[in-house]
Amino acid sequence: xxxxxxxxxxxxxxxxxxxxxxxxxxxxxxxxxxxxxxxxxxxxxxxxxxxxxxxxxxxxxxxxxxxxxxxxxxxxxxxxxxxxxxxxxxxxxxxxxxxxxxxxxxxxxxxxxxxxxxxxxxxxxxxxxxxxxxxxxxxxxxxxxxxxxxxxxxxxxxxxxxxxxxxxxxxxxxxxxxxxxxxxxxxxxxxxxxxxxxxxxxxxxxxxxxxxxxxxxxxxxx
Amino acid sequence: xxxxxxxxxxxxxxxxxxxxxxxxxxxxxxxxxxxxxxxxxxxxxxxxxxxxxxxxxxxxxxxxxxxxxxxxxxxxxxxxxxxxxxxxxxxxxxxxxxxxxxxxxxxxxxxxxxxxxxxxxxxxxxxxxxxxxxxxxxxxxxxxxxxxxxxxxxxxxxxxxxxxxxxxxxxxxxxxxxxxxxxxxxxxxxxxxxxxxxxxxxxxxxxxxxxxxxxxxxxxxxxxxxxxxxxxxxxxxxxxxxxxx
Numbered sequence: 001x002x003x004x005x006x007x008x009x010x011x012x013x014x015x016x017x018x019x020x021x022x023x024x025x026x027x028x029x030x031x032x033x034x035x036x037x038x039x040x041x042x043x044x045x046x047x048x049x050x051x052x053x054x055x056x057x058x059x060x061x062x063x064x065x066x067x068x069x070x071x072x073x074x075x076x077x078x079x080x081x082x083x084x085x086x087x088x089x090x091x092x093x094x095x096x097x098x099x100x101x102x103x104x105x106x107x108x109x110x111x112x113x114x115x116x117x118x119x120x121x122x123x124x125x126x127x128x129x130x131x132x133x134x135x136x137x138x139x140x141x142x143x144x145x146x147x148x149x150x151x152x153x154x155x156x157x158x159x160x161x162x163x164x165x166x167x168x169x170x171x172x173x174x175x176x177x178x179x180x181x182x183x184x185x186x187x188x189x190x191x192x193x194x195x196x197x198x199x200x201x202x203x204x205x206x207x208x209x210x211x212x213x214x215x216x217x218x219x220x221x222x
Numbered sequence: 223x224x225x226x227x228x229x230x231x232x233x234x235x236x237x238x239x240x241x242x243x244x245x246x247x248x249x250x251x252x253x254x255x256x257x258x259x260x261x262x263x264x265x266x267x268x269x270x271x272x273x274x275x276x277x278x279x280x281x282x283x284x285x286x287x288x289x290x291x292x293x294x295x296x297x298x299x300x301x302x303x304x305x306x307x308x309x310x311x312x313x314x315x316x317x318x319x320x321x322x323x324x325x326x327x328x329x330x331x332x333x334x335x336x337x338x339x340x341x342x343x344x345x346x347x348x349x350x351x352x353x354x355x356x357x358x359x360x361x362x363x364x365x366x367x368x369x370x371x372x373x374x375x376x377x378x379x380x381x382x383x384x385x386x387x388x389x390x391x392x393x394x395x396x397x398x399x400x401x402x403x404x405x406x407x408x409x410x411x412x413x414x415x416x417x418x419x420x421x422x423x424x425x426x427x428x429x430x431x432x433x434x435x436x437x438x439x440x441x442x443x444x445x446x447x448x449x450x451x452x453x454x455x456x457x458x459x460x461x462x463x464x465x466x467x
Contacts, residue, residue, distance in 0.1 A: 066326025075387035107285020112307030
């Protein structure tokens with residue numbers, strides 16, 4: 001395995017303008033303004049944080065996993081990665097990362113994919129795409145994005161999740177590389193809406209079989 | 223490489239149409255039908271999206287496809303999954319061995335920066351086309367739009383990753399006649415662009431022509447290669463078949 005490029009942040013939580021806990025299996029939907037710095041903290045370790053971003057004023061422009069991978073010519077996200085939109089614009093830049101590797105190929109778990117991946121009777125288990133749909137069902141746009149639906153749920157980022165791809169083209173869900181207190185931090189380069197599902201998956205090691213809370217913080221630009 | 227290993231039986235032939243390099247296409251392929259994509263000159267890339275023709279909110283899902291089959295590339299034996307746990311289509315034959323589904327498409331700014339200006343005004347139908355706009359044009363014909371664009375497949379393109387995740391485009395010249403057969407397990411809207419792959423390092427704009435050949439393949443048998451590729455696919459094929467009972 002290659003060496004990770006770990007970058008710490010000088011920002012202190014006491015100066016944050018927003019500071020909240022997102023319980024395991026909950027969603028979080030919140031605007032982040034251009035210039036603000038956003039941190040996701042893995043409180044107890046190995047927690048997958050399924051994350052989508054939209055242009056706050058035009059949600060047809062949204063995070064694009066394929067454009068992000070293509071633009072940096074590499075699969076994994078870490079400090080320095082620019083999160084690209086479907087229109088080829090930089091939405092956020094990863095400015096600090098004490099975990100070292102984040103996934104954007106693995107997508108979000110769903111009831112339907114759980115039936116394929118694990119067993120037909122797994123359909124009732126709680127899943128990220130249900131959390132995304134519930135979040136959007138209650139999101140009225142608040143004069144910004146307007147209403148959003150399943151059409152707006154596209155390929156996401158899995159912060160803290162480790163999905164290594166081999167040179168032979170294999171893919172696996174490996175044990176996490178995160179740990180309690182690890183975080184990833186990013187600066188918004190445009191006004192965005194962030195949609196998170198704090199993953200409830202119990203069928204694979206993406207959450208170490210134990211989904212746990214995360215902490216989300218926002219700072220104003222220094 | 224030996225090509226055309228399995229000619230399509232004349233009594234099963236449905237139609238044939240050439241998709242010129244750079245151009246775009248869309249149409250419906252029904253359950254039991256198959257589509258052969260043939261790289262005529264050895265330098266094709268076909269960006270593809272797939273939608274349930276009856277419920278277009280159900281569409282190809284790159285992540286679910288890769289996760290179910292523990293793969294980061296596509297070839298014979300693989301199923302292409304929707305976001306609803308169904309198999310839209312499956313790759314029943316493939317002379318290539320690797321098709322990319324993580325790099326997305328080119329867009330207008332990339333094509334301009336890489337190959338230069340080439341508009342309709344100056345170059346007529348030889349203008350440089352890009353993958354995203356080609357897909358958007360075809361999506362528009364079916365009432366779909368930017369909100370419906372998801373990570374696509376890039377047939378005929380091979381992109382490998384090293385241990386650090388750095389991507390390398392593998393040139394696949396000199397395999398004119400390479401092909402793959404997609405068998406449709408549902409009634410599917412197929413949207414294609416034959417614009418160059420976004421990571422193709424070759425400096426000239428010269429996307430290859432593709433032949434599309436549709437034929438009747440029939441529904442998958444119990445011993446089908448794709449159905450039995452893995453236990454996940456057995457469940458996926460079951461959940462797809464019950465839609466048509």
